[in-house]
Amino acid sequence: MEKYLEILEITKPHGLKGEMRAKYYCDDPYEPEQFDVLYLGEEKMPVKLTSCRLSKNMLIIGLPGVDTVELAQKLTGKLIYIDRGDVELDQNVWFIKDLIGLEVFDADSGIKYGAVEEILQNAPTDVYSIRTDEGKQLLFPSIPEVLIDVDLGERKILIKPLDGLFE
Numbered sequence: 179m180e181k182y183l184e185i186l187e188i189t190k191p192h193g194l195k196g197e198m199r200a201k202y203y204c205d206d207p208y209e210p211e212q213f214d215v216l217y218l219g220e221e222k223m224p225v226k227l228t229s230c231r232l233s234k235n236m237l238i239i240g241l242p243g244v245d246t247v248e249l250a251q252k253l254t255g256k257l258i259y260i261d262r263g264d265v266e267l268d269q270n271v272w273f274i275k276d277l278i279g280l281e282v283f284d285a286d287s288g289i290k291y292g293a294v295e296e297i298l299q300n301a302p303t304d305v306y307s308i309r310t311d312e313g314k315q316l317l318f319p320s321i322p323e324v325l326i327d328v329d330l331g332e333r334k335i336l337i338k339p340l341d342g343l344f345e
Contacts, residue, residue: 191250
C-alpha cells in the first residue's frame with residue numbers, strides 16, 4: 179500500500195490572487211483542510227492550505243506563497259497528497275485506491291467473480307464495479323447483506339450476491 183494518497187488535483191487558477199480550482203478525491207470536500215500537513219507534487223513538498231471553499235462542485239484552495247495567477251498557473255495539474263499514517267479510518271471503511279484490483283469471491287461457494295475495477299459513489303451507497311475474466315462488468319452494492327468481508331492483506335473481497343443480482 180502506498181504511503182501517500184491523492185486528495186486533490188489542481189486544475190487551474192481561480193481569479194488573480196493565486197487561488198486555484200481543485201478536484202477533490204475524498205468524501206467531504208472540506209476534508210483536506212483538516213490536515214496539518216499536505217504534500218504537493220511528485221516531490222511531496224509539505225504544505226498547509228491557507229484557504230479552502232466549495233464553489234460549483236470545485237474546491238477553491240490557496241497555498242502559502244502562491245499569490246499571483248502566474249504562480250497558480252505553474253501548479254496546474256499538480257496533485258496534493260495526504261500521508262496514509264495521518265488518517266485513522268473507522269471500521270469497515272477503506273481507501274478506494276486500496277480496493278481497486280482486489281479479487282471478488284462468493285463467500286459461500288468460493289467462485290471468483292472478477293476484480294474490482296471502480297467504486298461508483300453517486301448512489302445512496304457505494305457500488306463496486308468488477309470485471310470478470312471474460313470482460314463482463316458486474317455491479318454490487320456496498321451493503322452488509324452483500325459485502326461480507328474485505329481482506330486487504332489477502333487482496334480479496336467476499337460477497338453474498340442477492341438473488342438475481344448478476345443476472
